[in-house]
Amino acid sequence: MESTSFGEPAKFSVMVDTTEVIEVKAEMLACHESQRVWLQQQHGMDHYVEEMRHWSLEMGKRMGVEHAEGFRQHMGHPYPQSDLLVETLGAKPA
Secondary structure (H helix, E strand, C coil), X not given: CCECCCCCECCCCEEEECHHHHHXXXXXXXXXXXXXHHHHHHHCCCCHHHHXXXXXXXXXXXXXXXXXXXXXXXXXXXXXXXXXXXXXXXXXXX
16 A cells, blocks of 8 residues: 555545556656656666556555556645546546
């Protein structure tokens, strides 16, 4: 399960099924060269695409699908009070 920087379980307001687009997401992430370089320099890791797949599968388990992604919309002042992610994406509230 994903966790916050304080080690607490991450809470999401919206879950999106990404099963149909996971390959495109992986291809796009692999093109993000600056991210790869930064991760290599800062954390000594070069498997960020595999990590994305891992977390996508974990989120999918929480939603009952193969792959998913979770989001949390900040709704404090002056931000919108309606959940725009649910409205725009037709996403499933978490």
